[in-house]
Each structure stands twice: as C-alpha cells, then as structure tokens.
Amino acid sequence: MICVAFDIGNQNSYTGAIINECPEVIPSEYGGRSIPTCVSIRPTYRIMGNVAKNEMSLNLDTTFLNFKHLLSPDANLKEWDKYLFGKSLHIENGKLAFHLNYQNNQIFIEPLQLYASILKHLKSNVIKMCPDNKTFTEMILTCPHFFDKTQRQYMVAAAKIAGLPDPIILNENQALALTYSDSQCSGLKIDKHVLFLNIGHSHLDVTLFQFYGKLATDTPVILLKKEKFSLEVGGIYFDEVLVKHFVDAFRNKYKIDVKENSIEYLRLLNECESVKKKLENGSENVVLRLDNFLGIEEVTGEINKMKFNGLCGHLYNIIKNTIFRVLEETNCMTADIDDIILAGGSSRIRKISEIVKEIFKKDPLTTINQEEAVALGAIIYSQRKAYFLETGNNVEGIIYKNEETLDSELAKYQARKDQNNISFLRGAWNCFCSTIGKFFGCCYGSRKSSYDKMNSKQMNHTKVDQEYELEERRNSKSDIPCDALAAYIKQEEQFTKDEEIHQNIGKKHNDLEDKVIYVLDLMEEIKTLDPNQNLNEFSIKANQLEDWLRAENFNKNIADYQIKEIYIEEVEKSLNTLYGSITK
Incomplete structure (x- = not known):
C-alpha cells in the first residue's frame, strides 16, 4: 500500500x-x-x-x-x-x-x-x-x-x-510552499515572506506566501498573500522564439519554409529545446545542425546568448511586471521579501535569475529541485498537516489534513489570531466541513470572498491580473454524467485490453528474435568446424540445429510474426548452405 x-x-x-x-x-x-x-x-x-x-x-x-x-x-x-x-x-x-x-x-x-x-x-x-x-x-x-x-x-x-x-487536488504553489517549508532544516522563521516564481512549460505563476512558523505538531501555517499568473510565458514560448529565429534564418539562407512540413517543424522544435538548455548552462554561442533537412544534406544556424535574451525581451518584461504587480497589491517592498524560490524547468534560464537579483538585490535560493519540487511538496502534504490561509474580508480558508487533533491545533492557532491579524470563524468551518470535507478526505474553511463571483466561461486566462472566486477552485465531485463516465471507462478498458495483446505479441517477437540469434550463433559454430577433423562435435551440433528447427516449426514462426527481414534472409541463406551438410 x-x-x-x-x-x-x-x-x-x-x-x-x-x-x-x-x-x-x-x-x-x-x-x-x-x-x-x-x-x-x-x-x-x-x-x-x-x-x-x-x-x-x-x-x-x-x-x-x-x-x-x-x-x-x-x-x-x-x-x-x-x-x-x-x-x-x-x-x-x-x-x-x-x-x-x-x-x-x-x-x-x-x-x-x-x-x-x-x-x-x-x-x-x-x-x-x-x-x-x-x-x-x-x-x-x-x-x-x-x-x-x-x-x-x-x-x-x-x-x-x-x-x-x-484524488485530493492541491495547487502547485501550495505544494511548492510545503517543499520550501520542509527544506528549512534550521526551523521556519515566523512572519517570513517568500516569493515563488514558477515557470513551467506553458505558464508563469508568481505567488507570495507569508510563513507563520510551525505548530507544536510540526504543522506549517502559511498565508497566501497574492497569486498571479500568465499563460503567455513558459518553456514552450522560449522554444518558440528560437524556432522563429531559425525558421527566418533558414528561409533567408536556404530558401526553405520549415512551417510547411509538420514533421520537420517538430524536429526543429526539439533541437531548439536542446539549444535553449545549452544557453541555460552558460554557452555563449550555440550552433544548430540538422542533417537531411527538407532535402538539404545539412543545414546550420547559430545564436548567441545576447541575441537570445534580446528576442525574449517581451517574455522577461511579463515576468517583471507580474512580480511588481504582486508586490504592489500586497503593499510589500522588495526589502520585505526574505527568500525568492525559483521552480519549473524554464526557471533555469540564467537571465531569470539575473532579473530576480536585479529586483530584490539578492540571489534566489537553490535549496529545492526546480523540476521535482511540486511532486515532492504534494507527497509531503499527504504526510503532514498544513494550514493554508487565504486573505479575505472576514473569514480565512483553511486546508487541514487530519481531524483527530483538530481542536487542540485550532486552539493554538486561535491564540495567534490577534498577533497575525488573521480572523477565523469556527462555525463557518464546521458547517462547510460537515457537507463537503468528508467526501474529499480533507477539511476546508469557508470564507467570504473579496471578489465578485465570476462565471468561469467568461474568464480570460491570458491576463496576468485575473482573479478567481476561490470556492470555484476547490475540489468538487465530478459533474460528468454517469453514462458518459461509463463510456469513458469502457473505452479505457478496451485500450488496456488491446495494450496487453500488443505486449504479448511483442514478447513473442522478442522471444523469436532471441531464438533466431541462437540459430545464427549455432550456425557460426558449425561453420568453424571441419567435419573431417571434428566429426563427432559437428554431428552433435548439426543434429541439435535440425531438431530445434523441426520442434520450433521455425519457418512458420517467422511467417507468423514477420521478424525483421535481415534475420529471415540470413537464416534462409545459412540454411541453404548448411542443410546439405546437416542431413548427411
């Protein structure tokens, strides 16, 4: 388990x-x-x-x-x-x-x-x-x-x-906060402001958390002060900048249009990702080479770090603006931020670290694995309770993992209320927990939102300043009709069944290839033997080969499973040359 x-x-x-x-x-x-x-x-x-x-x-x-x-x-x-x-x-x-x-x-x-x-x-x-x-x-x-x-x-x-x-649905920024909290071996400082800059493959997420230390049971108390996002920044957009650069370069140099061929475009996109990683690792100039590309034996292009950063200027500006919006809306100065954490594979681009240092006059921390931090934080959440508080007018939302020690923990938490300016309404929490908390295996605090309720269909996800009604983003039971869900499950069962059939055929192919190799090795041994000098050994191996071929119905197996032609041709050729010697 x-x-x-x-x-x-x-x-x-x-x-x-x-x-x-x-x-x-x-x-x-x-x-x-x-x-x-x-x-x-x-x-x-x-x-x-x-x-x-x-x-x-x-x-x-x-x-x-x-x-x-x-x-x-x-x-x-x-x-x-x-x-x-x-x-x-x-x-x-x-x-x-x-x-x-x-x-x-x-x-x-x-x-x-x-x-x-x-x-x-x-x-x-x-x-x-x-x-x-x-x-x-x-x-x-x-x-x-x-x-x-x-x-x-x-x-x-x-x-x-x-x-x-x-499943329990956990926000990525909450998982990052738990990974950071767990990495603080010397203890979590009370009233600590930490900014998380998460740049994944397809989006940017900037979140400011305020850490209030840990309770007696090692439970972190974390206040979400502000979260902003953009779907206009991510690894795929940095790759796209490189692709556009090389597409234009190849059009001018070789008179070819890569966009007309989806397969070659994908190939170029994959190579551009490799170019980006080399630039991330400190290379000043990177040369891209592609063999047999759109009918040309070899095409080449190059880009240097300065050119790359210039082409990505609009992406860096979005990152800067998003950070400043978070600071502005929380009334925080750059000096108020204790730590800056980078997460997501695309945050490894060196220019992003330089932007952080330029804004906050300090380097971002490197205490967590940028790619694995979310998965680690999520599994940490499964083992340790955590209070996630969210700013609101009257009532703060709480995520809590274990009800057994709830009363004692809430008593300790309530004692911090005045000091940290956090309001808490026990009755609202009980009401919400009784109706929804049991279904999800975790408890939620209800709160009155400071935002107007918005219809998700009208939300424009590309805007950095998009705000959400938090209750609309909570775990909820699937509203997909039962008959539709049953159809999905039936299709999944068919996929699984077909995969098993394919795997069994693949296993037979692999077994037969092993047998073909065995035959070829045995034939090579027979070739090295001289019947006049090693008659007994030659006869034994020849009889082994003949018996094995008959027992395994070798030719039929090859026809059934269509093993690679190179094996078939080599076996047939060897059989024709050796069969006469074997049967003598």
Whole structure:
C-alpha cells in the first residue's frame, strides 16, 4: 500500500511517494526522473510516455502533447492550436475531441481521456518500480492555482477512468510552499515572506506566501498573500522564439519554409529545446545542425546568448511586471521579501535569475529541485498537516489534513489570531466541513470572498491580473454524467485490453528474435568446424540445429510474426548452405 502524488505537467510528469519514510520522486523504468506527458493512439493499440515521445515523428498525426490546458471545454483553442502539430479539434456533443481511426472504427478521443491515459501510465510505472506497493491508499493531483472548477472536475473524472482512488487536488504553489517549508532544516522563521516564481512549460505563476512558523505538531501555517499568473510565458514560448529565429534564418539562407512540413517543424522544435538548455548552462554561442533537412544534406544556424535574451525581451518584461504587480497589491517592498524560490524547468534560464537579483538585490535560493519540487511538496502534504490561509474580508480558508487533533491545533492557532491579524470563524468551518470535507478526505474553511463571483466561461486566462472566486477552485465531485463516465471507462478498458495483446505479441517477437540469434550463433559454430577433423562435435551440433528447427516449426514462426527481414534472409541463406551438410 502506498500514497502517491502525481504532478502532470504540460510536457513532463513526476510521481512523488514516501519511500523508507522519506519523500522521493519515483523514476521511470527507463531511468529518468520524469515521464513525458505524451499519448499515441495507434490503429490497434495505445502507447504512452517515453516510447510515444520517441516515436512521435513517425506517428505525428496520432500522437498528442500539450493537452493539459484543453481539459476544459472552454479552452482557448486559438492559443493552443499551433502546438497540436496539424491535428484538429472537433466539437463533439459540446466537448472538444480528436477524430481518430481505431480498430477500423472512427472514434473521438477527448483531452480528458488523454489525461486519464497518462494517469494510467504513471500508475503502471509506480507498480513496476515499487512492486510491493500495488494498492494506492491515497492520491494527490496537482494543478495550477488558476484551474477552474470544470478543469478540476475533469481531473477527478480522469482518476476514476484510470481506476485510481478519488484524488485530493492541491495547487502547485501550495505544494511548492510545503517543499520550501520542509527544506528549512534550521526551523521556519515566523512572519517570513517568500516569493515563488514558477515557470513551467506553458505558464508563469508568481505567488507570495507569508510563513507563520510551525505548530507544536510540526504543522506549517502559511498565508497566501497574492497569486498571479500568465499563460503567455513558459518553456514552450522560449522554444518558440528560437524556432522563429531559425525558421527566418533558414528561409533567408536556404530558401526553405520549415512551417510547411509538420514533421520537420517538430524536429526543429526539439533541437531548439536542446539549444535553449545549452544557453541555460552558460554557452555563449550555440550552433544548430540538422542533417537531411527538407532535402538539404545539412543545414546550420547559430545564436548567441545576447541575441537570445534580446528576442525574449517581451517574455522577461511579463515576468517583471507580474512580480511588481504582486508586490504592489500586497503593499510589500522588495526589502520585505526574505527568500525568492525559483521552480519549473524554464526557471533555469540564467537571465531569470539575473532579473530576480536585479529586483530584490539578492540571489534566489537553490535549496529545492526546480523540476521535482511540486511532486515532492504534494507527497509531503499527504504526510503532514498544513494550514493554508487565504486573505479575505472576514473569514480565512483553511486546508487541514487530519481531524483527530483538530481542536487542540485550532486552539493554538486561535491564540495567534490577534498577533497575525488573521480572523477565523469556527462555525463557518464546521458547517462547510460537515457537507463537503468528508467526501474529499480533507477539511476546508469557508470564507467570504473579496471578489465578485465570476462565471468561469467568461474568464480570460491570458491576463496576468485575473482573479478567481476561490470556492470555484476547490475540489468538487465530478459533474460528468454517469453514462458518459461509463463510456469513458469502457473505452479505457478496451485500450488496456488491446495494450496487453500488443505486449504479448511483442514478447513473442522478442522471444523469436532471441531464438533466431541462437540459430545464427549455432550456425557460426558449425561453420568453424571441419567435419573431417571434428566429426563427432559437428554431428552433435548439426543434429541439435535440425531438431530445434523441426520442434520450433521455425519457418512458420517467422511467417507468423514477420521478424525483421535481415534475420529471415540470413537464416534462409545459412540454411541453404548448411542443410546439405546437416542431413548427411
């Protein structure tokens, strides 16, 4: 039995778990710490993760990336259409869906099902890497704080489709706060202001937390002062800047238009990501080379760090403006910020650290792993209680993990109320907990929002100053109709069944390849023997080969499973030359 936390990103996913009483990230079966958030639907089976990503160029039309923000039917299609690499979304029964041919049938696959596929793959990876823990006692899913009620409902539904327990939904910035709190070995300073700058693959998130230390039971008390986001900054946008630079360079130098070929465009995008990482690691000048590119034997282009930073100036300005908006709306001076934490893979760009130092006159802390921090914080949350307080007019919201010590903890917390200017209404908390808290396995504090209630359909996610009614972003039971959910589960069962069939065929292929190699090795040994000098040994090996071929029905197996032609040709050639000697 194991408790897991899944941080599903737009590009990569991470899994947190408690191993030997310590929070750790579970590696993939291929050895890496991350698993690509990638799903490929083949004509007869489905593959996910590393294999799907590695073979994407061969199956571009049916391989899906960047679908995390498409969970909601109200997703901004114009914004994400260019990252679907030619695949078109349809509106099917009021929902977004991709049109595919599967098992000789025309089917529609929704982003919800793709999300569930990744959850299923992460679940399988946990079972492979931790074979003694096949039962999940609890599961936590993380999401950006700006995900609305519909998106969170779809996450809950995806867990059901994947055969996982009902999840606890935790905001990514809350998980980061817990990772930071856990990293403070010398103790968490009371009244400490910490700014978190999270730049993932597809969005920017700036959050200011005020830490009030820890209670007697090691429970951190954390006040959310302000959170801002932008969907106009992220790793994919830095990559896009590089792609545009090289597309223009290749058009001028080689008279080719990369955008006309989706496969080559994807290839260039992947290479640009490598170029970005080299620039992140301190390279002043990077040369990009592509062989056999659009009919040209080799194309080359280069970019230096100064040019890259100049092209990304508009992205850096959004980062600066978002930070200043958070400080302005909380009446904080830069000197009031005790620590700055960078998170997300794209925060490794050196210019971002320079921006932080320029604003706050101090370097950001490097005490947490930028890519794994969210998954680690989520699994820490499963083991330790935490108060997350949110600013409001009258009542502060509280997330609490364990009801057993509630009264004593609240008494201690109430004693801090006047000192920290935090108001708390016990009756409202009891009312809200009794109706909703039990379902989600955690308790929520009700509060009166300082914002006007907004319809999520009218929200413009691209604006940095977007505010949300917090109750609309809480965990909620899936509103997807039972018949629709049953249809999703049935389709998932069919995918799973077809995957097992494909894996069994693949295993037979691998076994047969091993047998072919055995035959070839045996033939090579026979070739080295001289029947006149080693008659007994030659006869024994020749008889072994003949008996094995007859017993295994070798030729029929080759025809059935269509092993690589190189094996077939070599075996047939060897058989023709040796069969006469074997039968003598």
